[in-house]
Amino acid sequence: MSRRNDPIEALIELMARLPGLGPRSARRAVLHLIAKRAQLLQPLAELMTEVAASARECLNCGNVGTGDICNICADERRANGLLCVVEDVGDLWAMERSGTFRGRYHVLGGTLSALDQVGPEELRIPQLVTRIETEAVTEVILALNATVDGQTTAHYIADQLAGRVALSSLAQGVPIGGELDYLDDGTIIAALNARRRI
Amino acid sequence: MSRRNDPIEALIELMARLPGLGPRSARRAVLHLIAKRAQLLQPLAELMTEVAASARECLNCGNVGTGDICNICADERRANGLLCVVEDVGDLWAMERSGTFRGRYHVLGGTLSALDQVGPEELRIPQLVTRIETEAVTEVILALNATVDGQTTAHYIADQLAGRVALSSLAQGVPIGGELDYLDDGTIIAALNARRRI
Structure with missing residues (x-):
């Protein structure tokens, strides 16, 4: 492409590094962000700055939060x-x-x-x-x-x-909504071994 | 969830609004961003701030760029x-x-x-x-x-x-790498009508 050193180009490259996004979806996402600058891009930039500054691991449990101790531990x-x-x-x-x-x-x-x-x-x-x-x-x-x-x-x-x-x-067995035909052998064996009387 | 008004929570909600991302992949992306704060989250926040401030439509052609006139028109x-x-x-x-x-x-x-x-x-x-x-x-x-x-x-x-x-x-016809068996009728008709002597 002819637009190297361009912040839009650089943004696409960084977005493409997110899990779940590739180059094509990163381009789509960036076009969407630019089209919705006030509603989406600006707030996203502010939130990312805030999270980058405040997010840390809870010293007690390892959860991610915005303080030294997470909400759950507090x-x-x-x-x-x-x-x-x-x-x-x-x-x-x-x-x-x-x-x-x-x-x-x-x-x-x-x-x-x-x-x-x-x-x-x-x-x-x-x-x-x-x-x-x-x-x-x-x-x-x-x-x-x-x-x-x-x-x-x-x-x-x-x-x-x-x-x-x-x-x-945690109990092992058939997931809710699961169909036996689609379950692996290991799950069926575990569900059978842990069967409950009704 | 128990963590409303939390910037991390808010960031996940905004990320989920991007095309190609849903709530699940937005959570994965945000965890990835927090894990890679210095290499990814911080630069992404800065680039988004920069793009939000500078991106605009080219007054001449409608392309997106960082000036009143895009690089191509210039x-x-x-x-x-x-x-x-x-x-x-x-x-x-x-x-x-x-x-x-x-x-x-x-x-x-x-x-x-x-x-x-x-x-x-x-x-x-x-x-x-x-x-x-x-x-x-x-x-x-x-x-x-x-x-x-x-x-x-x-x-x-x-x-x-x-x-x-x-x-x-633009010419209409068989895409490069295309297999006739997988093409729709309209494309085959267009390709046949626009056939070229060899």
Whole structure:
């Protein structure tokens, strides 16, 4: 293209680096932003500046927020003895959207991986052990992804905490709305093994 | 969610309004932005601020740029008598990416539509007629989309300019890499009617 060093061109290139956007959709998005300068581009620029300046990891749980301690950790009503361990902030947000869990979280920031040299120290696991004492946790819910890495990490944490606190993990089975014909074998086996009497 | 009035929450809502992004991908994008604050979020905020302040429509052709007159209209080497009429700025960018057209453009800003009350005045058609005189245009290339609205608009413009300037439109036919089996009837008919002796 003939318009290098152009802020519009540079904006398209940066937008194309966002997950879910490629060069073509980045161009469409930038044209849309320019067409809606006052309603969208200007407020977006201001919010991004604000978030870039204020967003940080909660020192306690690893959630993303705008203070040193996130809203959930700051909320005394959520100190109900339940602590939900998740892999990353996206998982925490998914739990919050479900609106059913009223305790606190602990974000590991990933899963254990010998290959990528991710050990317990990198995963906020020592802080988890400390919080069980300092926050009088009665039950730790391991809400890790049902992947090999997630389950390996869950096993490691369960070993570390065994005997110190009640441990549970999310139920595995048929998702709501799921059709058996489309489920993988592993899910069907798990759902059958964990079958409930009615 | 429990975090209303939160800039992160507000940023997700605005990002979800971009074409190509929904609520889920907006959340993923914002988490990615926060994780890459220095490399991505900060520069993106600065570029958006810059583009919001500087982006404007070229007074001459309707292209989007950072000055009153866009780079293409300001480039004397592109005053070669050829004027390419396109529906919108995205089409102009697509023509520029092909790198083959060295004349100037005229962006209509849409197509004629009785239903949506879009008349010639809304479409920068009077300016097109003026430019043919003032810029000594010898040929107008109608590069409108091969849709009903696009072709209706092309016919109207051709009527307006008939006898005043040479007129042409993009060739219709089999796209490069196209397979006959996957083409619609209209394209095959057009390609057959416009067949070339070899």
